[in-house]
């Protein structure tokens with residue numbers, strides 16, 4: 310067996326052990342970045358081979374927690390990709406205004422900056438009071454930060470993103486200074502429920518009008534992307550909106566025919582009533 314095949318075998322073994330022991334399924338995460346993270350963890354551990362990490366993983370839950378943090382890339386920011394927020398404001402908000410109640414799901418919300426950005430936008434458009442935002446992630450550490458809504462002073466630098474995203478006031482209207490940090494205002498936090506949810510194994514969130522799942526699918530292989538997209542589509546109402554990250558697409562996925570490319574430049578899709586492909590051929 311050559312080195313590469315041996316490494317592939319060890320990685321498979323490690324992921325099976327994690328799944329069996331902790332229920333976290335990384336078996337369908339995208340290969341290259343998965344391998345990079347495993348090798349990084351190996352380098353920082355006292356193990357010689359990936360296979361040595363299997364036993365350590367099984368008996369040392371702290372070691373697993375470190376691995377979990379490695380696997381959870383939590384990079385995010387306020388009004389990340391401002392054009393997406395601008396398009397949401399201009400094109401999606403007018404449609405959401407027709408509903409008496411609005412449900413939003415942020416799947417893979419990390420530390421919550423994107424969630425507060427949307428809450429601000431909804432507030433400025435007069436919709437926050439009739440909206441419930443569910444924001445989920447499988448990283449409890451990030452969720453804790455998101456729940457508190459306390460960030461470093463660095464947050465002030467996102468004023469420009471906020472304005473490019475169509476912001477109508479000043480970002481500083483939405484937080485107050487708290488020693489050397491800033492804290493998001495309570496009226497925003499009140500409309501958001503942060504909760505643990507693992508996209509690879511947990512259930513749908515029903516009746517969502519808008520789902521933001523940005524910069525999460527890139528970490529999954531095609532099979533897992535299809536599975537998770539199935540979960541997202543089942544969570545959306547008819548004509549509901551799905552927003553993906555800049556480098557993500559519904560093209561070539563199993564559900565592409567069930568969505569309109571509503572705002573191609575901003576990766577905003579809208580669920581249609583289209584039949585599954587096999588039935589379309591018969592219809």
Ligand SMILES: C[S@@+](CC[C@H](N)C(=O)[O-])C[C@H]1O[C@@H](n2cnc3c(N)ncnc32)[C@H](O)[C@@H]1O
Pocket residue numbers: 380381382383384385386389416417418419420423445446447448451506507508509522523524525528554
């Ligand atoms: C790069 S962040 C994206 C944050 C935010 N959506 C944004 O675009 O700024 C990716 C997030 O996906 C989460 N994630 C990865 N796999 C997940 C899974 N199986 N279930 C739930 N969340 C997951 C990670 O913990 C991380 O917080």
